[in-house]
Amino acid sequence: MPPTCSWPGLPAAVAATAAVASAACVVEMDTERPASPIGAVTTDCVVPLPDRGAPAALEYPDGTLWIFDDGGAAFVASIDDACAGVVAAWPDPVLALTAEEEADDQTRTDGRAWALRPRGGVVAAGVGYLYYDRVLTGPGVFDVEVIDTGVCTIADRPGPCARAPAPLWPGGARSWGDAGFVEDGVAYVYGCDHLAAFTDLCALARVPVADVTDAAAYAYLGWDDAWRPRGDDTVTLFEAPGAISASRHAPSGRVMVTVADLWDSRLELRTAAGPAGGFDDPLVLFDVASPPDWFFAGGREHAGLREPGALAFSYATTAAPAPGLHVVRFQVADEGLQPW
Amino acid sequence: MVTPRAAVVAVAVVAVVGAGATPARAGELTFLGPAREISHSSSASRDTALPALQLGPHRVLTGGAEAALAALPAGGVTWRLGFFGMLELESEGETTAWAPFPQADIRFWRGHYGYAVAASLDRLAARWCDGCAVEATLSARHESEHYTGANDGGPGTDYSDRPHVGNYLMLDVAARRPLGAVELTARVQYRQFLPGQSGWAEAPGADLIARWRRWPRLHPFGSAFGEYAFGTRGFPDAYRVRVLIGVMLPSPRGDLQLYVSGDVGHRQGLAVFTEERALGGGVRLAFW
Numbered sequence: 164m165p166p167t168c169s170w171p172g173l174p175a176a177v178a179a180t181a182a183v184a185s186a187a188c189v190v191e192m193d194t195e196r197p198a199s200p201i202g203a204v205t206t207d208c209v210v211p212l213p214d215r216g217a218p219a220a221l222e223y224p225d226g227t228l229w230i231f232d233d234g235g236a237a238f239v240a241s242i243d244d245a246c247a248g249v250v251a252a253w254p255d256p257v258l259a260l261t262a263e264e265e266a267d268d269q270t271r272t273d274g275r276a277w278a279l280r281p282r283g284g285v286v287a288a289g290v291g292y293l294y295y296d297r298v299l300t301g302p303g304v305f306d307v308e309v310i311d312t313g314v315c316t317i318a319d320r321p322g323p324c325a326r327a328p329a330p331l332w333p334g335g336a337r338s339w340g341d342a343g344f345v346e347d348g349v350a351y352v353y354g355c356d357h358l359a360a361f362t363d364l365c366a367l368a369r370v371p372v373a374d375v376t377d378a379a380a381y382a383y384l385g386w387d388d389a390w391r392p393r394g395d396d397t398v399t400l401f402e403a404p405g406a407i408s409a410s411r412h413a414p415s416g417r418v419m420v421t422v423a424d425l426w427d428s429r430l431e432l433r434t435a436a437g438p439a440g441g442f443d444d445p446l447v448l449f450d451v452a453s454p455p456d457w458f459f460a461g462g463r464e465h466a467g468l469r470e471p472g473a474l475a476f477s478y479a480t481t482a483a484p485a486p487g488l489h490v491v492r493f494q495v496a497d498e499g500l501q502p503w
Numbered sequence: 504m505v506t507p508r509a510a511v512v513a514v515a516v517v518a519v520v521g522a523g524a525t526p527a528r529a530g531e532l533t534f535l536g537p538a539r540e541i542s543h544s545s546s547a548s549r550d551t552a553l554p555a556l557q558l559g560p561h562r563v564l565t566g567g568a569e570a571a572l573a574a575l576p577a578g579g580v581t582w583r584l585g586f587f588g589m590l591e592l593e594s595e596g597e598t599t600a601w602a603p604f605p606q607a608d609i610r611f612w613r614g615h616y617g618y619a620v621a622a623s624l625d626r627l628a629a630r631w632c633d634g635c636a637v638e639a640t641l642s643a644r645h646e647s648e649h650y651t652g653a654n655d656g657g658p659g660t661d662y663s664d665r666p667h668v669g670n671y672l673m674l675d676v677a678a679r680r681p682l683g684a685v686e687l688t689a690r691v692q693y694r695q696f697l698p699g700q701s702g703w704a705e706a707p708g709a710d711l712i713a714r715w716r717r718w719p720r721l722h723p724f725g726s727a728f729g730e731y732a733f734g735t736r737g738f739p740d741a742y743r744v745r746v747l748i749g750v751m752l753p754s755p756r757g758d759l760q761l762y763v764s765g766d767v768g769h770r771q772g773l774a775v776f777t778e779e780r781a782l783g784g785g786v787r788l789a790f791w
Contacts, residue, residue, distance in 0.1 A: 447737060
């Protein structure tokens with residue numbers, strides 16, 4: 164930063180003296196950032212597999228199922244396995260277009276095509292429930308229109324995700340499914356909607372696991388902590404400009420939500436006593452290398468890959484010197500997730 | 504509602520009123536007087552509680568006072584129970600205009616107060632030399648950092664990742680010795696922050712001050728202060744070195760200090776992540 168010192172409004176003689184005396188009134192030498200107050204990265208590896216971007220995930224007790232935008236999937240059992248490229252085979256695609264959607268693509272002449280974008284989900288009793296957006300893409304890169312949000316079920320491993328026949332929420336309205344977890348037979352599902360530039364609002368829905376595919380069974384957290392039947396009558400719990408993940412952190416007993424802060428290129432953590440909040444101020448987890456002209460992708464915490472005292476994350480970046488899908492082991496300090 | 508600006512004025516008024524108190528005398532319990540035998544008022548530290556106006560490059564308005572609530576000389580030692588309080592408003596940018604008053608944004612403000620017990624070793628100092636002083640002070644203080652939001656209720660700024668000074672104990676030991684017309688003062692201090700109540704762990708620092716009593720109505724002086732604060736819970740370390748060079752205009756009620764300043768290191772308050780070097784100047788009113 165160049166020296167600045169204008170001393171405006173001073174009489175000329177005084178200003179000249181001041182200018183000589185203070186040729187460099189303020190020179191900014193550095194601007195620093197805090198490291199994490201709750202732990203540190205001990206492993207950050209690039210997964211040695213073909214680049215498929217950043218995955219959504221379903222967290223199983225024995226590992227994480229990564230689900231990519233291309234419909235493919237990979238099951239990872241540990242951080243070390245991910246870093247070694249050891250993944251369990253999973254039939255492609257785990258999430259597929261219907262015959263009607265494929266037929267529609269064949270007849271389209273507007274340059275658009277159907278696609279399914281996995282968001283996140285929950286696992287209960289070995290069954291995975293994946294929320295996804297059904298979108299029309301093209302003709303341009305940014306011409307993506309969300310038509311609706313649905314859910315599919317993975318009843319057997321490895322196997323396909325069977326889409327529920329009816330969507331849960333229409334496009335253009337609030338929707339859920341970016342992250343969630345199950346407690347006492349109830350799925351708590353967070354959803355973040357891009358309301359405006361720099362404004363992504365996250366809210367909470369809950370549903371009995373047995374009724375995950377039934378849109379009418381969902382209830383939504385309102386401003387008064389009451390569960391309401393309408394999704395447009397919900398309260399914002401936190402903001403998240405990027406991917407989120409949510410889980411119960413067993414050692415601390417707290418609900419933890421991680422947020423990918425795309426603007427500051429870092430991951431943050433918020434914790435609360437329960438799924439409905441109130442969440443503490445965000446804590447820095449670690450910085451992520453973003454490409455100079457764009458953002459990193461993903462940035463989710465994987466409960467299925469946790470180790471004693473450590474959290475596991477994935478994110479994708481095109482930034483040198485290590486482009487690709489990264490897996491991170493984050494060692495948590497003893498008092499790490501306790502409220503400060 | 505008490506605004507930061509009103510609080511600065513109030514503290515300044517307390518300082519002015521208190522300036523007329525009679526100093527403690529041997530063997531007599533007295534109330535309201537200097538908090539220390541070796542005044543802290545000529546320290547270059549920004550944590551100096553007195554009315555001050557730093558004109559630039561960042562305008563800083565300070566109101567504060569450090570006073571003994573009670574003093575008791577006993578056994579060659581004068582004990583003082585003191586109060587320390589100050590508020591400081593600081594601009595994020597630089598001074599933008601000078602007339603009729605220096606103008607700048609008011610972005611950051613700090614509140615800083617606490618209590619202290621000072622022990623002036625009078626007998627020991629008298630053996631050392633005429634005019635010498637040796638003093639140890641233990642303080643318990645709290646500092647909090649804030650910023651001024653939009654008056655129209657607009658969106659705020661997320662400063663949640665900034666460290667707070669919080670609560671701490673400070674031990675400082677000072678010595679003063681005249682060498683002819685030059686009065687030298689040295690002080691070493693150590694701040695121990697309370698675990699879980701601060702973004703810092705500990706911070707050693709030191710003062711060195713020279714005051715030349717060359718003329719009865721004008722005393723050139725130089726004052727340097729340095730401090731290194733060790734961060735905790737992920738917050739980076741911070742350091743500050745500050746030098747004041749100027750003149751003191753003595754009066755029966757205290758000193759008027761006019762100075763130019765040089766700062767190197769991290770800013771204070773919520774701007775602490777910014778490391779810079781700056782030249783500026785200002786005026787301070789030192790009643791004790």
